[in-house]
Amino acid sequence: MTxxxxxxxxxxxxxxxxxxxxxxxSHGLDGPYHVLLPERFDANAAAFRNVFAEADVDGRVYYxxxxxxxxVYAERAxxxxxxxxxxxxxxxxxALAAGVRGEDLVxxxxxxxxxxxxxxxxxxxxxxxDALDELDRLIALADELGRPARVLLRRLPxxxxxxxxxxxxxxxKTALRRCVDGPVGMEGFSFHxxxxxxxxxxxxxxxLVTLCTRARALGLxxxxxxxxxxxxxxxVAAEDWRRFEESQRPxxxxxxxxxxxxxPYHSPVAGADALRTILTATPTxxxxxxxxxxxxxxxALLVEPGRALLDQAGFTVFRVQGVKERDGYAILTVDxxxxxxxxxxxxxEFLPDPVLVPATARPVADAGPYPACVGAATCLESDxxxxxxxxxxxxxxxxxxxxxxxxxxxxxxxNESPFHDLPLPPKVVVxxxxxxxxxxxxxxxx
Numbered sequence: 001m002t003x004x005x006x007x008x009x010x011x012x013x014x015x016x017x018x019x020x021x022x023x024x025x026s027h028g029l030d031g032p033y034h035v036l037l038p039e040r041f042d043a044n045a046a047a048f049r050n051v052f053a054e055a056d057v058d059g060r061v062y063y064x065x066x067x068x069x070x071x072v073y074a075e076r077a078x079x080x081x082x083x084x085x086x087x088x089x090x091x092x093x094x095a096l097a098a099g100v101r102g103e104d105l106v107x108x109x110x111x112x113x114x115x116x117x118x119x120x121x122x123x124x125x126x127x128x129x130d131a132l133d134e135l136d137r138l139i140a141l142a143d144e145l146g147r148p149a150r151v152l153l154r155r156l157p158x159x160x161x162x163x164x165x166x167x168x169x170x171x172x173k174t175a176l177r178r179c180v181d182g183p184v185g186m187e188g189f190s191f192h193x194x195x196x197x198x199x200x201x202x203x204x205x206x207x208l209v210t211l212c213t214r215a216r217a218l219g220l221x222x223x224x225x226x227x228x229x230x231x232x233x234x235x236v237a238a239e240d241w242r243r244f245e246e247s248q249r250p251x252x253x254x255x256x257x258x259x260x261x262x263x264p265y266h267s268p269v270a271g272a273d274a275l276r277t278i279l280t281a282t283p284t285x286x287x288x289x290x291x292x293x294x295x296x297x298x299x300a301l302l303v304e305p306g307r308a309l310l311d312q313a314g315f316t317v318f319r320v321q322g323v324k325e326r327d328g329y330a331i332l333t334v335d336x337x338x339x340x341x342x343x344x345x346x347x348x349e350f351l352p353d354p355v356l357v358p359a360t361a362r363p364v365a366d367a368g369p370y371p372a373c374v375g376a377a378t379c380l381e382s383d384x385x386x387x388x389x390x391x392x393x394x395x396x397x398x399x400x401x402x403x404x405x406x407x408x409x410x411x412x413x414x415n416e417s418p419f420h421d422l423p424l425p426p427k428v429v430v431x432x433x434x435x436x437x438x439x440x441x442x443x444x445x446x
Contacts, residue, residue, distance in 0.1 A: 002252035003243045004391050005265070007352035007405040012030050012037060012134045013434060021437055022317055022401055025428060032336035032425040034317045034412045036442060038076050038433060039265055040313040043326040045080055045273035048303065053273045055291040058300040062106050064229050065091045067306025070427050073313070074098035085229075085304040086125075089116045094444070097125065106152075106226070106304065107110050108192075110165060117141055126235050128226070130165060135175055138273060139182040148183045149290050150191040150312070152226055159200050165192035174212070180218050185328045188299070190214055190226035198277045200271060201227050202290050207251065207282035218349050224300040231274045231308035232267035234354050235406055241266035242361045254331065254373040257387040263343070265351050307409030314408030316341060318385070318424070320400045326403060329389045330372035332396055337376045338385045340425050341404060342414035349387055350404065350411060356392050359399035366395040374402065378420050 015024060018037070025033060031402050040058035045061060052059030065074060071094065086092040086285035095105055102123025107116060110130045117138055120127050122145065128150050129135045142149040150371070153175050156166030167175055179186040188207040193200060208225040215222035250256035269277050271317035279291040279301075286293065294301055322333035343350035354374065369391035376383040385404075396402075416424050427442035 001051075001369060001391055002389050003240065004369075004400055005240050005244055005351055005353050007355075008237070008312070009237055009405055010040065012211060013312065013315065013405065014444055016430065016437065017357060017403060019437070020093070021353070021430070021439065022357060022403065023359070025439065026317060026319050026401060027100055029426055031115060032316065032334070032340060034316050034340075034407070034425050035425045036070050036072055036314045036316060036408065036427050037431075038072050038429060041073050041076050041309055042080065042310045044213065044271065044311055045077070047216040047310070048275060048305065051272050051276045051279065054276070054300070057279060057285070057294050058326060058340070059292050060224075060300060060302045061309075062302060062304045062310050064304045064306030065095060065161040067310055067409050069094075070443055071098055072427075072429050072442050073310070074100060080410055083302075085306075087112075089113060089119065092103045092123075092125070093120055098114040101389040108228075108304070109191075111326045114141065115277035118145070118426045121145055124150065126150045126187065129167075129175065131167065131260050132171055132174060132178075135178055135184075135436040139178065139184060146183045150185045150187055150412045151179070152188050152224070153179075153186065155191045155192050157191050157200075157204055157406035160194060163194070164193065176215055176218060176220070179220060183298055186220040186222060188213060188215075188222050188226070190228065190302070192228055196232040196264065196267065196274070198231055199281065200413060201230065202281040203280045203283045205278065205290055207295055209293050209299050212299050220364070221366070223298060224302055226278055226304060227278070227305055229304045229308070231272075231303070232270045232306050233263060233269040233311045233406070233409060234267045235302045238266050238268065247397075252389055253387040254329075254384065254389065254418070255387070257384075259348055262351055264349055271311055273304075274308075280300070305417055307309060312406055312411065314406075315403045316412065318404075320396055320398055320402055323372075324400060327401055328371070330370070330396065332372050332374045332402070333377055334374060334385065335377055336425060337378055337417070337419055337422055338383050339419060340412065341385050341416050342409065342411050342416070342442065350385075350407070351388065352405060353390050354386065356394065356396055357403060357406060358394060358403040359397065359401070362394045362397075368393045370395045372396055375424065381394065382392055390409045
């Protein structure tokens with residue numbers, strides 16, 4: 001039997017799992033739904049800011065809005081004075097509507113549409129330029145509007161030379177010359193680096209500090225760099241993850257499903273601790289830490305976490321509507337679609353165990369472990385929320401709730417679809433008011 005992978009959780013989540021609210025919401029909303037916990041978002045943002053303060057580094061946190069469409073997180077970012085990273089006209093519009101100031105936005109993404117660039121310039125947003133033709137379009141637009149564009153030049157990472165993001169060495173030199181001559185406020189450099197290697201981020205950040213010094217010699221401002229996101233989330237305990245990796249076999253998955261790989265659901269250095277590690281590390285070839293390099297050069301550090309700001313800031317609830325016995329395990333069917341749990345978008349699996357909340361007490365004879373996979377209420381063999389045979393502590397039954405923990409970061413709506421005319425799960429904001437929880441629907445328009 002597959003090993004258990006219980007998710008890390010929080011006192012607030014445990015209280016909700018033990019109380020009546022989740023069942024009441026399932027009944028009232030008549031389907032699956034997502035719970036949003038904005039107070040956890042606030043705590044995660046404060047942790048990142050505290051790291052900058054500890055290191056005595058001029059730093060700025062931008063919430064990567066693509067990680068979750070909910071309005072409440074952008075609203076909390078606005079109240080806290082965080083920046084917001086947007087990659088589309090729609091995300092920019094929603095951030096402004098949430099109260100985020102234009103100057104606190106950074107527009108990222110490849111080959112940004114003219115409409116996005118136009119509004120970004122008008123609102124005074126920072127724009128990460130990914131290519132020379134994009135820079136040319138931006139310069140022409142700034143000329144037309146009669147106001148300068150604020151830009152970062154995105155560096156192609158030497159560690160990932162085949163990345164489709166960023167400017168090569170030659171392209172950077174050309175871009176700098178165009179910035180000197182054009183209506184552009186060149187404020188610094190950025191990069192897009194896949195994965196979670198903190199050493200790579202430290203070294204590349206140090207390189208960007210050097211680039212700032214060279215750009216200043218050309219008369220450009222160049223006083224900030226962005227290392228983007230890529231701050232891992234630690235979902236499960238180290239020992240549980242080790243046992244899973246060592247013991248997993250095809251028969252632990254329904255239909256012996258196999259995967260190319262999984263997200264690193266345990267990370268020993270995650271979230272704000274990863275930022276601390278980056279700042280206190282000594283870049284390759286240097287004799288001082290990155291924090292000391294930044295202070296000495298007068299360069300600010302921007303970060304754009306998404307998943308890490310949403311760690312423990314939400315979860316997803318389904319109701320079991322069918323239990324089928326099959327070859328020593330059960331196939332559960334829930335009242336929704338795997339498209340509302342988006343790890344499948346990466347041809348992978350969201351591995352942390354869902355929590356079973358029984359609708360009624362179970363007799364002793366129903367004690368587990370009771371293995372079961374989880375399918376969706378659609379007519380596709382591939383529509384599985386969980387291929388792995390989860391060792392549930394009791395036998396699941398129709399009417400039980402199945403709660404997938406820690407899904408706010410990318411899982412809730414990266415791949416949503418109303419297939420079969422199943423409604424998209426609504427997002428419910430839950431906050432602690434005194435000794436009880438209060439809820440409301442999120443204000444993001446669908």
